[in-house]
Amino acid sequence: xxxxxxxxxxxxxxxxxxxxxxxxxxxxxxxxxxxxxxxxxxxxxxxxxxxxxxxxxxxxxxxxxxxxxxxxxxxxxxxxxxxxxxxxxxxxxxxxxxxxxxxxxxxxxxxxxxxxxxxxxxxxxxxxxxxxxxxxxxxxxxxxxxxxxxxxxxxxxxxxxxxxxxxxxxxxxxxxxxxxxxxxxxxxxxxxxxxxxxxxxxxxxxxxxxxxxxxxxxxxxxxxxxxxxxxxxxxxxxxxxxxxxxxxxxxxxxxxxxxxxxxxxxxxxxxxxxxxxxxxxxxxxxxxxxxxxxxxxxxxxxxxxxxxxxxxxxxxxxxxxxxxxxxxxxxxxxxxxxxxxxxxxxxxxxxxxxxxxxxxxxxxxxxxxxxxxxxxxxxxxxxxxxxxxxxxxxxxxxxxxxxxxxxxxxxxxxxxxxxxxxxxxxxxxxxxxxxxxxxxxxxx
Amino acid sequence: xxxxxxxxxxxxxxxxxxxxxxxxxxxxxxxxxxxxxxxxxxxxxxxxxxxxxxxxxxxxxxxxxxxxxxxxxxxxxxxxxxxxxxxxxxxxxxxxxxxxxxxxxxxxxxxxxxxxxxxxxxxxxxxxxxxxxxxxxxxxxxxxxxxxxxxxxxxxxxxxxxxxxxxxxxxxxxxxxxxxxxxxxxxxxxxxxxxxxxxxxxxxxxxxxxxxxxxxxxxxxxxxxxxxxxxxxxxxxxxxxxxxxxxxxxxxxxxxxxxxxxxxxxxxxxxxxxxxxxxxxxxxxxxxxxxxxxxxxxxxxxxxxxxxxxxxxxxxxxxxxxxxxxxxxxxxxxxxxxxxxxxxxxxxxxxxxxxxxxxxx
Numbered sequence: 001x002x003x004x005x006x007x008x009x010x011x012x013x014x015x016x017x018x019x020x021x022x023x024x025x026x027x028x029x030x031x032x033x034x035x036x037x038x039x040x041x042x043x044x045x046x047x048x049x050x051x052x053x054x055x056x057x058x059x060x061x062x063x064x065x066x067x068x069x070x071x072x073x074x075x076x077x078x079x080x081x082x083x084x085x086x087x088x089x090x091x092x093x094x095x096x097x098x099x100x101x102x103x104x105x106x107x108x109x110x111x112x113x114x115x116x117x118x119x120x121x122x123x124x125x126x127x128x129x130x131x132x133x134x135x136x137x138x139x140x141x142x143x144x145x146x147x148x149x150x151x152x153x154x155x156x157x158x159x160x161x162x163x164x165x166x167x168x169x170x171x172x173x174x175x176x177x178x179x180x181x182x183x184x185x186x187x188x189x190x191x192x193x194x195x196x197x198x199x200x201x202x203x204x205x206x207x208x209x210x211x212x213x214x215x216x217x218x219x220x221x222x223x224x225x226x227x228x229x230x231x232x233x234x235x236x237x238x239x240x241x242x243x244x245x246x247x248x249x250x251x252x253x254x255x256x257x258x259x260x261x262x263x264x265x266x267x268x269x270x271x272x273x274x275x276x277x278x279x280x281x282x283x284x285x286x287x288x289x290x291x292x293x294x295x296x297x298x299x300x301x302x303x304x305x306x307x308x309x310x311x312x313x314x315x316x317x318x319x320x321x322x323x324x325x326x327x328x329x330x331x332x333x334x335x336x337x338x339x340x341x342x343x344x345x346x347x348x349x350x351x352x353x354x355x356x357x358x359x360x361x362x363x364x365x366x367x368x369x370x371x372x373x374x375x376x377x378x379x380x381x382x383x384x385x386x387x388x389x390x391x392x393x394x395x396x397x398x399x400x401x402x403x404x405x406x407x408x409x410x411x412x413x414x415x416x417x418x419x420x421x422x423x424x425x426x427x428x429x430x431x432x433x434x435x436x437x438x439x440x441x442x443x444x
Numbered sequence: 445x446x447x448x449x450x451x452x453x454x455x456x457x458x459x460x461x462x463x464x465x466x467x468x469x470x471x472x473x474x475x476x477x478x479x480x481x482x483x484x485x486x487x488x489x490x491x492x493x494x495x496x497x498x499x500x501x502x503x504x505x506x507x508x509x510x511x512x513x514x515x516x517x518x519x520x521x522x523x524x525x526x527x528x529x530x531x532x533x534x535x536x537x538x539x540x541x542x543x544x545x546x547x548x549x550x551x552x553x554x555x556x557x558x559x560x561x562x563x564x565x566x567x568x569x570x571x572x573x574x575x576x577x578x579x580x581x582x583x584x585x586x587x588x589x590x591x592x593x594x595x596x597x598x599x600x601x602x603x604x605x606x607x608x609x610x611x612x613x614x615x616x617x618x619x620x621x622x623x624x625x626x627x628x629x630x631x632x633x634x635x636x637x638x639x640x641x642x643x644x645x646x647x648x649x650x651x652x653x654x655x656x657x658x659x660x661x662x663x664x665x666x667x668x669x670x671x672x673x674x675x676x677x678x679x680x681x682x683x684x685x686x687x688x689x690x691x692x693x694x695x696x697x698x699x700x701x702x703x704x705x706x707x708x709x710x711x712x713x714x715x716x717x718x719x720x721x722x723x724x725x726x727x728x729x730x731x732x733x734x735x736x737x738x739x740x741x742x743x744x745x746x747x748x749x750x751x752x753x754x755x756x757x758x759x760x761x762x763x764x765x766x767x768x769x770x771x772x773x774x775x776x777x778x779x780x781x782x783x784x785x786x787x788x789x790x791x792x793x794x795x796x797x798x799x800x801x802x803x804x805x
Contacts, residue, residue: 063645063646200501201674201713201717202713202716203733204716204718205716205718205727205728205729206727206729208727209726209727212725212726227645227646228718230717230718230719231718233718233719234719271647271649271650273649273650273653273673273675273676274679275675275677275678275702275720276702277699278702278703279678281679285651286647289616289617289648332601332602362604366602367601
C-alpha cells in the first residue's frame with residue numbers, strides 16, 4: 001500500500017466507522033469460578049471493551065496465555081461469558097440460547113489453528129464442508145452439494161477433491177478445507193484463530209492472500225488472532241494488543257507498529273528478530289514470564305515486567321542497578337508465594353528439617369551480590385529477610401510492596417487516547433503528571 | 445553471533461573445522477518407499493562459530509541434526525560414503541558406547557520442545573544431577589552445587605529452590621533454560637540447537653537468544669542453529685545453509701544470503717515473508733509444494749517450482765558452486781551459477797562436476 005492508497009483506504013474506512021458489527025463491553029471470562037471448592041478463578045479475559053467495524057480486519061496479538069483465543073471463542077459463543085456484553089448487530093449474544101443461538105451461529109464462524117486436529121479424519125472433504133449445511137438444514141440436498149462444489153472452487157481446491165480424505169492433503173490445503181467449512185453458511189463474521197501459524201512461510205503467504213480475496217469478495221469481517229506480528233501487520237486494519245486478559249493498546253495498524261504507545265507493545269515489537277542481519281537492534285528484553293492469570297498482579301497487569309514502571313517519588317534518585325535488584329527480589333517473593341510447596345517440603349518443615357525454602361540469605365546474596373543499596377532500601381531488605389526466615393514470605397511481599405510500590409503496583413490504569421485516530425493505551429504513564437512511556441524507553 | 449555480519453563472517457578460522465560434514469546421506473527405508481531425507485550435504489563449523497541451517501518443514505534439517513548426534517533410529521540409516529568428523533574423529537560407524545562418550549563430552553543438543561526432553565516424574569534437579577553423574581561422575585553435595593551453578597549460569601533465579609521442582613512447575617522459557625543447563629552439564633564444545641525457540645513466545649525467545657549468545661562468549665561454544673525462522677537466522681548466524689528437499693541449495697555468510705540471495709528458492713523464501721514489501725497488497729508466494737524425495741536426484745529438485753527454470757534444469761543435477769569466480773564462500777546449487785561465466789559454460793561446469801563425482805564412486 002503506497003501512502004496515497006493508504007489515505008484513500010483510511011478515508012473509506014472512516015466512512016464506515018459508524019457501522020459497528022460487533023460491540024464488546026467489559027467482557028470477562030473466568031474459569032473455575034463456578035464451584036464452591038475451586039481456587040481462585042483463572043481470569044483469562046478480564047474486562048475488555050472494543051468495537052469491530054463491518055468489513056474490517058481487527059488483529060488480536062499477544063503471547064500465549066494472554067487470553068486472545070478465549071476472547072475469540074467467547075465472541076462466537078464457543079465459550080459463555082462470565083460477565084459483560086457482546087452486541088452482534090442488534091443482538092446481545094451472551095444471553096442467547098436454544099434455537100436462537102443455533103440460528104445466530106450462521107452469522108459467526110471460526111477457523112482453527114491446527115488443520116490436523118480440527119478436521120474429522122473419517123469424513124471426506126465433501127462431507128466435512130457439507131456438515132454445517134446439514135446441521136442447519138440448509139435448502140435441499142442437491143443445492144447443498146452444489147454449494148460444496150462452489151466452496152471448494154472458492155478456496156482454491158477443485159471438485160475432484162470432494163471424495164478425498166483430509167490425510168491426503170497438505171497442511172495448506174487442509175487449512176483451505178477449514179476455511180471452506182467456516183464459509184459454508186455465508187457468515188458475516190469470521191474469527192481466525194492463528195490460521196497460518198502451523199504452516200511454512202511459503203504456504204502461509206498463499207493462505208493469507210486467499211483470506212484477503214475472500215474478505216473482498218464476500219464482504220467479510222475478520223477477527224485475526226495471531227502471535228506472529230508480521231502476519232497481523234500485513235492483514236489487519238486495526239490491532240489490539242493483549243496481555244494477561246487486558247487490552248493494552250488498540251489502534252490503527254501502521255501507526256501502532258511505527259510508533260507504539262504502550263510499554264508492552266514497545267517491548268513486544270522490539271523482541272521480533274528481523275529477517276535482516278544488518279538491522280539495528282534496540283531490543284528491550286523483558287525479564288521473566290507473564291504472571292499466572294490465576295493470580296494476576298494488582299494494579300497494572302504488566303507491572304511485574306514493565307521496563308518503564310513508575311518509581312515512587314522518594315526513590316527516583318536510587319541507582320538503576322539497585323532498583324532493578326529490588327524489583328527482582330519482589331518477583332522472587334511473588335513466585336515463592338505462588339508455587340505450591342511439594343509434599344516433601346511440607347514434611348521436612350513439619351519434622352523441623354532444613355528446607356530450601358528458608359535460605360533467603362542465599363537469595364539476597366544472589367540478587368544483591370555486587371550492588372550497593374542505599375540505607376533506606378537496605379533496612380527494607382533486612383525486614384524482608386526476617387519475614388521470610390520466619391516462614392512468612394507473603395508478609396514480606398506485602399511489606400515490600402507497601403514500601404517501594406508505585407501507582408503501577410496499586411491502581412489499575414485508565415485507557416488514554418493517544419492519537420487523533422482514537423488509539424487507546426492502558427498505562428499510567430499517559431497521565432499528564434508522568435513522563436510518557438516513549439520518553440522513558442528512548443532514554444535507556 | 446555478535447558484531448556486524450562482515451565481522452562475523454571473517455572471524456571464522458582457517459584451521460581444521462571443529463565439525464566437518466561431508467556428503468551426508470540419511471535415508472529411511474519403509475515397506476512402501478525409501479525416503480531420502482538428507483541427500484549428500486556438506487558443511488563445516490569452526491571454533492566459536494554459529495552456523496545456521498534454515499528450511500521449511502520436510503527439508504531435512506532436523507534429520508541432519510539427529511544424524512550428527514547419532515540419533516537416527518531404524519528404519520533410518522546413514523548411507524555409505526557419508527562422513528561426519530568431529531575434532532578429526534569420524535563419527536559415522538561408531539558403536540553406541542563410543543557415541544555416548546562423544547555426546548557426553550563433545551556435542552550436546554537442545555530440542556524444540558523442552559517438555560519432551562524433560563521427564564515429568566523427576567524433579568529438574570534430579571535430571572540435571574543424573575547427567576552430571578553419568579558424564580562427570582559427580583554425586584551428593586558436589587552434584588547439588590554443580591547443578592545449582594548450572595541453573596544460575598542459564599539465569600534461573602532462586603536456583604536452589606528450583607532444583608526441587610518438577611518440569612510442570614517451570615514456565616516454557618524456564619524449561620528451555622533448564623534443558624540448556626542439562627546440555628551444558630557435559631561441558632560441550634559444540635551445541636546443536638534444533639528450533640530451540642520455536643515453541644516460545646517472542647519475548648521469551650529474545651531472552652533465550654540472548655542467553656545462548658552469552659553462553660557462547662563465555663564458553664567459546666560452537667553452535668549449529670536450526671530453524672525455519674528467517675528472522676532468528678539473521679540474528680544469530682555467522683554463516684547460513686539453506687536446505688530444500690534434503691539438499692543444501694545455498695550457503696554463505698549471513699550478510700550475503702540476505703542481501704544477495706543467489707538460489708531462486710532462497711529468494712522466494714525471503715520474498716514471501718510478510719512485511720518484505722509493505723506497499724503490496726498481496727504476499728509473494730512460491731508455486732507448488734515441497735516434494736518428499738524418494739529417489740536419487742537426476743535434476744534440480746526445485747525446478748518444478750522455480751520461476752527461473754530452463755530446459756537444462758530437468759536434465760542436470762546442479763552441484764554447489766561459487767556464485768561467481770572468487771566468491772568461494774558463497775555457494776549455490778543452481779545451474780545459473782557461476783554467474784559471471786555465462787549460462788552455457790555454467791551448465792557445462794555442473795555437468796562436469798557431477799560426472800567426475802559419479803566416476804569417483
